[in-house]
Amino acid sequence: xxxxxxxxxxxxxxxxxxxxxxxxxxxxxxxxxxxxxxxxxxxxxxxxxxxxxxxxxxxxxxxxxxxxxxxxxxxxxxxxxxxxxxxxxxxxxxxxxxxxxxxxxxxxxxxxxxxxxxxxxxxxxxxxxxxxxxxxxxxxxxxxxxxxxxxxxxxxxxxxxxxxxxxxxxxxxxxxxxxxxxxxxxxxxxxxxxxxxxxxxxxxxxxxxxxxxxxxxxxxxxxxxxxxxxxxxxxxxxxxxxxxxxxxxxxxxxxxxxxxxxxxxxxxxxxxxxxxxxxxxxxxxxxxxxxxxxxxxxxxxxxx
Numbered sequence: 001x002x003x004x005x006x007x008x009x010x011x012x013x014x015x016x017x018x019x020x021x022x023x024x025x026x027x028x029x030x031x032x033x034x035x036x037x038x039x040x041x042x043x044x045x046x047x048x049x050x051x052x053x054x055x056x057x058x059x060x061x062x063x064x065x066x067x068x069x070x071x072x073x074x075x076x077x078x079x080x081x082x083x084x085x086x087x088x089x090x091x092x093x094x095x096x097x098x099x100x101x102x103x104x105x106x107x108x109x110x111x112x113x114x115x116x117x118x119x120x121x122x123x124x125x126x127x128x129x130x131x132x133x134x135x136x137x138x139x140x141x142x143x144x145x146x147x148x149x150x151x152x153x154x155x156x157x158x159x160x161x162x163x164x165x166x167x168x169x170x171x172x173x174x175x176x177x178x179x180x181x182x183x184x185x186x187x188x189x190x191x192x193x194x195x196x197x198x199x200x201x202x203x204x205x206x207x208x209x210x211x212x213x214x215x216x217x218x219x220x221x222x223x224x225x226x227x228x229x230x231x232x233x234x235x236x237x238x239x240x241x242x243x244x245x246x247x248x249x250x251x252x253x254x255x256x257x258x259x260x261x262x263x264x265x266x267x268x269x270x271x272x273x274x275x276x277x278x279x280x281x282x283x284x285x286x287x288x289x290x291x292x293x294x295x296x297x298x299x300x301x302x303x304x
Contacts, residue, residue, distance in 0.1 A: 001032045002207040003071045010077035014067075017042050017054040021166050035100040048161050052150050061085075064092070064140040070188045071099075072138075080140060080184040090174035091166065092140035093126050095119045097271055098190035109277045110284070111190050111197060116271055121289065125219070131170065132219045136162035138186040145174060167213045182269050202296035226254055227286040256283045 004014055011034040018026035020042065029039055038057050042050040051065075064080055066072070084092050097119065098112040118133060125132045139162055149168050169176050191197035211217055233247040259278055266273045 002030060003036055003073075003076070005034055006074045007077045008074050009081055012036065013038060013052050014078060014139045014177065015057050016040070017050040018045060019050040020045060021068070023068070024197075029213050036081070037230055051161060055147050058143050058147060061143060061244065061267070062092075063143050063146050065136060065138075067137045067187060067188065070096070070137045070186045072097040072186045073183055075183040076186065079181050080179050083179050083181065083184075084140060084177065086280065087177050088146050088175060089140075089177035090142050091169040092179060093122055093131065093134045093176065093178045094138040094140070094179045094184045094186065095265065096135040096137045096186050096188060097131060097265075097269065099187040100272055103272070106277070107194065107279070108190060108192070108282045109274065112271070113262050113273045113277045113281050115190065115236075116263075116273060117263045119265040119269070120261040123178045123180055123265075127175060127180075131166060131176050131178075132213075135165050136164045137188055138184070141165070163216075164210070167211065167216070170213055180268075185269055198292060198295070201292045205293055205296040205298075224289065227289040230254060231290060251282075258270065258282050258285070 014034060015038045016025070016029050018039070026041065027041065029037065040054065042053050042056070044050075044053065055063075062084060064077065064083060079090060080094055083089075097115045098108070100112075103109050103112045118135070122131070122133045122135065146165075149165065149172075168175070191219055208217075208220060209222075230251055232241065232246070233250050234247045235240045237244040237247040258281070262273055262278050262281075266272060
């Protein structure tokens with residue numbers, strides 16, 4: 001709440017929809033005394049239902065969405081709004097990273113490095129006019145586009161409102177922009193255990209079958225194939241079916257791509273990521289991807 005209270009941009013209202021959460025968000029917000037706050041309880045369940053319910057209270061030109069567990073600097077809203085208005089964006093993608101205060105163990109450091117790579121993928125693909133990823137923790141829309149396309153949410157999936165809206169925007173040839181500015185950064189508390197991380201990633205995998213955008217599916221296939229390729233070449237070289245040099249070359253090529261995807265946002269947004277963490281992530285990631293995809297398809301996931 002304090003992050004929103006201290007925003008330098010003041011011409012906005014806050015719409016907080018309580019989705020029957022157990023973290024006392026509603027009572028905390030109710031007692032905080034924040035100005036321009038519209039506080040409502042969602043009569044139904046699910047994030048998509050909460051977004052639809054909250055849309056009836058929208059009135060400005062833009063709606064900027066974030067999550068209750070996110071926080072940002074005082075220039076966050078002013079930066080996003082000014083850049084979006086200047087460029088006439090219909091959909092606005094902005095960076096999200098795991099909070100540095102939440103990064104203590106090696107496990108947490110690895111997922112901070114991963115969050116950096118997600119920033120690179122989101123920003124790079126958007127700048128190339130082929131966006132394939134976004135994060136609902138820091139996203140915005142022109143209000144008219146948002147309200148008119150809420151039907152674009154695929155109700156078969158618990159999550160994915162951000163990605164399904166991205167698909168809708170691409171299909172309608174809307175102007176999708178990325179706010180590449182340190183002041184637009186939102187921080188969030190990442191998963192603290194592998195179980196919670198796995199459950200989050202399983203939700204991501206589960207909604208992939210609902211995607212219809214060719215380039216998004218093609219990119220996902222390339223990433224999956226690259227990671228599985230490392231494992232296959234390692235097994236083949238261990239069985240002496242092929243020379244180990246093929247595995248080494250594949251691993252180095254993938255490591256170079258991974259290193260750049262982490263280093264670029266790390267330097268630009270001043271995110272603390274150690275080189276050792278990137279190496280460990282590169283070694284571990286192919287097996288993590290395979291385990292997540294296979295297990296989530298077989299067992300599904302538990303909604304948070």
